[in-house]
Amino acid sequence: MTMAILKIKFTKTKRDKLAQIMWISNWITVVSGIILFSLGLFLKIEIRKQSELMAKGDLTSAPNMLIFVGIIACFINFLGGKICYDCTDNDRFSRWKSVMRPYIVCTFCFTFCILAGAALCYNMRNELEESLYLGLGNAIRLYKDTDIPGRCFLKTIIDMLQIRFQCCGNNGFRDWFEIQWVPVRYLDMTSKDVVDRLNSNIDGKYLVDGVPFSCCNPNSPRPCIQYQLTNNSAHHNYDFLTEDLNIWMKGCKEVLLEYYTDIMKSIAVSVFLIWFFELSVLIGVRYLQTAMKNVDPQCDSDGWLFENSFVETAKYNINVIKNTGNVNQISTVSRMNDSNMVVQTACYGPQNIPYS
Secondary structure: OOOOEOOEEEOHHHHHHHHHHHHHHHHHHHHHHHHHHHHHHHHHHHHHHOHHHOOOOOOOHHHHHHHHHHHHHHHHHHHHHHHHHHOOOHHHHHHHHHHHHHHHHHHHHHHHHHHHHHHHHHOOHHHHHHHHHHHHHHHHHOOOOOOOOOOOOHHHHHHHHHHHHOOOOOOOHHHHHHOOOOOHHHOOOOOHHHHHHHHOOOOOOOOOOOOOHHHEOOOOOOOOOOOOOOOHHHOOOOOHHHOOOOEOOOOHHHHHHHHHHHHHHHHHHHHHHHHHHHHHHHHHHHHHHHHHOOOOOOOOEEEOOEOOOHHHHHHHHHHHHHOOOOHHHHOOOOOOOOOOOOOOOOOEOOOOOEOO
């Protein structure tokens, strides 16, 4: 004898209403599948926009997961809508009886793929931070290579990035002090100052305490100071420590990380809400399936979530999936009685006479 968990009594009217609600809900979840697909595609495009500024790494696992889950969700929920629609007619429902349990088990597993997609979005931050740090650092070092094929576009990308996101350097504007960002062709090699700077370090680089024009803040009340940023005496009425408006103070890694984190958090919350709705629909379909499994069209019936303990139910359903298509084995694979097996029931009318 089985002990059903969370049992609910259903009349024929309640079963029909539940079938109609689940039919509509499944069509809504088809739309949610399209939303999942769109969110994954959007995130993938946003990451690809800055792919030149990221180190080589697999940052597409989360968007690819959402795209895949979104496509599968459309097909699964479309099938679920068709099943629930046919549940309003007992003759049409009879052809789905052998499919309902495997469908519910597969859908239950699928809902956790949706949850995994949300988790991937949340856990992407550390991987993204490392990728941005390495990618931005490398792109900044190649900023001066405007005459080298394959690198000439990096200057434009970096400048547009710093202007759009109002940032400067990788971790900050001082990153530009540590690299030569002015091409050699634009240096006056007859100038003693230039030669001294080139000879002042073992790598022979032209290093200055200056930044590209794209670091300049247009909100500054004075013309932008790009060179000798830390030398107060080089500029009239200038104090380096108080001139926050002169250039952008935040590093591009921090700004981009905040930008992508906000996107991923929003997507993760949306995916979690979709998962919760999918789970709610799945619970409703499960009640509908158990309520209609072995019922006379005119009789009341019981619906439930689990016919036994959760562990026993899980084991049984796994065996059902393994033996889908082999109807004769389904009732014996787990060596336990299936509370959903066909049981002849009698439904009595007002005069205590069974319906014919």
